Amino acid sequence: MRTRIPPGLRILRTVLIADDESSMRLLVHATIESDDYTVVEAADGAEAWAMIQQHKPSLVLLDVQMPGRSGLEVLRLVKEDPSLVATRVILLTSRAQEKDVEAGLIAGADFYLTKPFSPLDLLTRVEEALQL
Numbered sequence: 001m002r003t004r005i006p007p008g009l010r011i012l013r014t015v016l017i018a019d020d021e022s023s024m025r026l027l028v029h030a031t032i033e034s035d036d037y038t039v040v041e042a043a044d045g046a047e048a049w050a051m052i053q054q055h056k057p058s059l060v061l062l063d064v065q066m067p068g069r070s071g072l073e074v075l076r077l078v079k080e081d082p083s084l085v086a087t088r089v090i091l092l093t094s095r096a097q098e099k100d101v102e103a104g105l106i107a108g109a110d111f112y113l114t115k116p117f118s119p120l121d122l123l124t125r126v127e128e129a130l131q132l
Contacts, residue, residue, distance in 0.1 A: 013058035018048035045069025
């Protein structure tokens with residue numbers, strides 16, 4: 001059960017969606033949108049890393065296959081940066097082979113969801129990652 005905090009006391013956390021497909025960003029954004037956090041978006045891996053450094057998000061939803069930097073590269077950068085120790089990462093990808101899932105989890109992903117995913121599964125993982 002979620003405890004409601006009075007609006008004046010609420011500290012908004014940031015969630016970053018990084019995917020090179022605008023339709024996927026729109027779908028994920030619409031699925032997870034909440035008054036509990038601010039959602040920002042990046043269209044490629046380089047933009048995602050720049051926004052992570054700027055916003056220090058609580059959660060990053062990363063596509064694995066993106067131009068610029070792959071989701072796995074961005075994940076490794078997040079895990080290597082001491083200022084991002086509290087940042088959680090969920091990989092969202094069409095790569096569903098066991099070796100891909102294993103590589104993502106070994107790289108430090110908190111969760112690995114394969115596309116297409118159920119909106120309920122995504123919401124559940126977001127809430128678990130953010131510990132709402």
